[in-house]
Amino acid sequence: MLTLREARRLPLAAEVDILVAGGGPAGVAAAFAAARRLRRTSPGDPRVLVVEQFNCLGGVATAGGHGHICLFSAWGDRRRVVGGIPWEIARRIVSAGYGVCTTSQADFEIEGMRKVLEEMAEESGVGLLYHTFCSDTVVSRGRVIGAVIQNKSGRQWIHAQRVVDATGDGDVAAHAGCAFSVGDEETGLCQPMTLMFTIGGVDWPKVNAWRTSYEMREVWEEAQRQGDMRPYQKVIMGFWWTPTRPDQVGVNFTHINGMNACRAEDLTRATIEGRKQVFETIQVFRKYVPDMAHCYLISTPPTIGIRESRRIHGRYPLRKGDLLAQQTFPDSIGYGSFFIDIHNTKGPGMDAKTWRPPPGFRYQIPYRIMVPAETEGLWVAGRCASCDHEALGSLRVMPQCGVMGEAAGTAAVVSLEENCRASEVPIERLQTMLRVQGAILDEAGIEAACRADEERREAVS
Numbered sequence: 426m427l428t429l430r431e432a433r434r435l436p437l438a439a440e441v442d443i444l445v446a447g448g449g450p451a452g453v454a455a456a457f458a459a460a461r462r463l464r465r466t467s468p469g470d471p472r473v474l475v476v477e478q479f480n481c482l483g484g485v486a487t488a489g490g491h492g493h494i495c496l497f498s499a500w501g502d503r504r505r506v507v508g509g510i511p512w513e514i515a516r517r518i519v520s521a522g523y524g525v526c527t528t529s530q531a532d533f534e535i536e537g538m539r540k541v542l543e544e545m546a547e548e549s550g551v552g553l554l555y556h557t558f559c560s561d562t563v564v565s566r567g568r569v570i571g572a573v574i575q576n577k578s579g580r581q582w583i584h585a586q587r588v589v590d591a592t593g594d595g596d597v598a599a600h601a602g603c604a605f606s607v608g609d610e611e612t613g614l615c616q617p618m619t620l621m622f623t624i625g626g627v628d629w630p631k632v633n634a635w636r637t638s639y640e641m642r643e644v645w646e647e648a649q650r651q652g653d654m655r656p657y658q659k660v661i662m663g664f665w666w667t668p669t670r671p672d673q674v675g676v677n678f679t680h681i682n683g684m685n686a687c688r689a690e691d692l693t694r695a696t697i698e699g700r701k702q703v704f705e706t707i708q709v710f711r712k713y714v715p716d717m718a719h720c721y722l723i724s725t726p727p728t729i730g731i732r733e734s735r736r737i738h739g740r741y742p743l744r745k746g747d748l749l750a751q752q753t754f755p756d757s758i759g760y761g762s763f764f765i766d767i768h769n770t771k772g773p774g775m776d777a778k779t780w781r782p783p784p785g786f787r788y789q790i791p792y793r794i795m796v797p798a799e800t801e802g803l804w805v806a807g808r809c810a811s812c813d814h815e816a817l818g819s820l821r822v823m824p825q826c827g828v829m830g831e832a833a834g835t836a837a838v839v840s841l842e843e844n845c846r847a848s849e850v851p852i853e854r855l856q857t858m859l860r861v862q863g864a865i866l867d868e869a870g871i872e873a874a875c876r877a878d879e880e881r882r883e884a885v886s
């Protein structure tokens with residue numbers, strides 16, 4: 426943490442209204458929402474800046490190599506419960522010709538997603554600063570007023586009226602001294618990391634048909650019996666195919682346990698181990714899987730996928746019990762609906778804490794999970810929001826991170842306009858603004874989205 430006095434010794438890189446740290450699903454939604462609102466209400470260009478350590482927007486969806494987003498609908502139901510910017514991104518990727526999407530999920534070409542998000546940033550008036558890491562936080566009288574950044578130009582700082590921490594790991598909040606939890610409350614262990622990979626030379630219709638009719642577990646068991654594979658995984662977590670790349674499939678399979686995403690040493694070890702697993706898995710595909718005999722590695726992504734790290738303590742922690750009760754909240758900013766998806770924290774496969782809900786499952790996400798308990802001027806949106814280990818298993822998926830991001834960016838503007846604290850943002854006003862932006866906050870919103878989707882289907886057929 427730096428004081429204002431300490432920060433002033435550094436070169437000032439920028440002065441902005443809203444600084445968004447991290448350009449993943451939460452960060453882009455926060456930035457687009459904030460810049461669009463400022464553009465409508467304030468003279469001059471919006472001063473909204475995204476600082477991103479990699480060379481693209483999208484987070485896990487791009488830099489993490491994961492070309493699949495779910496769930497926009499209620500669980501086991503095609504009624505959509507997510508609207509607003511996350512849904513707009515899904516529709517945009519389809520209309521740009523880079524993906525396919527149902528009311529539940531979207532599959533897309535990763536390069537296309539990178540381009541579409543940059544176009545949307547430009548249209549919204551969002552400034553981007555890539556290749557830049559938020560390495561510390563500037564705090565004055567208990568209020569976050571900016572971040573220290575590190576890049577090729579050296580160490581500088583950005584002065585901001587309001588800050589949204591969308592780093593996934595809660596880096597800005599942690600540096601500001603916010604309290605946080607990490608991992609399973611009983612063991613302290615986090616969900617495993619996964620290095621995604623993309624393979625080519627796949628006849629998808631054949632592989633897909635085979636995949637649904639074959640007990641894939643036998644492949645791994647046989648490969649391990651033959652000494653062709655170490656026991657790092659035993660379930661395919663996802664084969665993601667998009668029609669724009671007919672012979673390519675993204676594979677969610679590698680599993681690296683026992684790592685801390687906030688330690689560079691662990692990220693390095695996990696990446697090296699992940700790459701070993703990628704090459705091992707491809708050999709197994711070639712040898713044991715019919716129709717994959719000629720598959721080959723196209724790429725591993727720039728960064729390993731992180732499922733879990735810091736969860737910043739907020740004004741309300743979303744708990745597993747809230748999910749099971751399909752809780753509603755007066756400060757709802759949208760819905761979550763994914764199952765409690767917890768990968769084994771100690772080995773291959775899924776964790777015993779995984780929970781598959783009944784059809785129609787959905788729960789409201791309260792605004793307070795994004796407001797740090799003690800620090801002001803800051804929102805935490807996305808994977809680092811306030812919740813317990815099991816709630817995170819559901820809340821962490823991309824549409825919900827986008828829901829949080831859009832609400833955080835909008836709330837940051839409201840707090841500027843009203844000159845109030847994050848915890849004092851008038852909820853009804855925020856909710857009205859979110860509804861105008863197309864967000865779904867309640868049952869009436871779900872009904873309206875259902876009707877709109879039905880009309881769209883009829884117009885297409």
Ligand SMILES: Cc1cc2nc3c(=O)[nH]c(=O)nc-3n(C[C@H](O)[C@H](O)[C@H](O)COP(=O)(O)OP(=O)(O)OC[C@H]3O[C@@H](n4cnc5c(N)ncnc54)[C@H](O)[C@@H]3O)c2cc1C
Nearest residue numbers: 447449450451478484485495559592593730731807808823
């Ligand atoms: C292997 C894997 C499979 C998954 N499968 C699915 C799925 O099928 N469907 C689904 O919807 N979700 C899935 N998820 C979950 C989902 O992708 C993530 O939880 C979600 O992307 C989190 O969004 P976020 O914006 O909070 O964080 P991230 O996507 O992690 O984005 C954070 C961004 O911040 C940047 N950043 C981090 N720290 C700093 C810093 N200090 N300074 C500057 N920039 C920084 C990062 O580079 C990144 O771009 C999966 C996750 C993983 C890892």
